Amino acid sequence: MNRTQKGEIIEKLRSKASTASIAIVTDFKGLKVEEVTPLRVKLRESGVDFHVVKNTLARIALNGTPHDVLNDSLKDCCAIAFASGDPVSAAKIVVEFEKGAKNFSTRFASLEGTLLSSAQVDALAKLPAKEVLLAKALGTMNAVPTNFVGLFANILRNFLYALNGIKEQKEQSQTV
Known part of the structure; x- marks a missing residue:
């Protein structure tokens, strides 16, 4: 050479x-x-x-x-x-x-x-491969806002149940 x-x-x-x-x-x-x-x-x-x-x-x-x-x-x-x-x-x-x-x-x-x-x-x-690690990181980052939205939806749902219960009580007291 x-x-x-x-x-x-x-x-x-x-x-x-x-x-x-x-x-x-x-x-x-x-x-x-x-x-x-x-x-x-x-x-x-x-x-x-x-x-x-x-x-x-x-x-x-x-x-x-x-x-x-x-x-x-x-x-x-x-x-x-x-x-x-x-x-x-x-x-x-x-x-x-x-x-x-x-x-x-x-x-x-x-x-x-x-x-x-x-x-x-x-x-x-x-x-794991780079794509797998990125997918896991993305899944974790996506889970936080999803859980946050779910938490607020449950709070609002329970609030609506309470308001509906108060409405039903008032309707029953007016009919009696």
């Missing part, structure tokens, strides 16, 4: 890293290309880029990006998954694939510049 090819790889990785919300570093030592292909397909469907790259090139590319916290930890064979969208979905795909693969593991990750251990990536993968 000549210098221009290395420069192109570095620029490509730098552009991916600068827009990515999460960068997950994985170990794939001992896996064949055919065994990693299903992971690549799932990641690509979710809009996640998965790159096998030399550590020196990755260090240069990540320098000056939010994910430069990974530089000190890049060792041995590794691949990096960059997700610019929902970080939870990327973590779910990688952790799910890790459960079924023998020689594949998640080493660590960078979530918007914060270094995460493998256990923290597993915990991130257990979170």
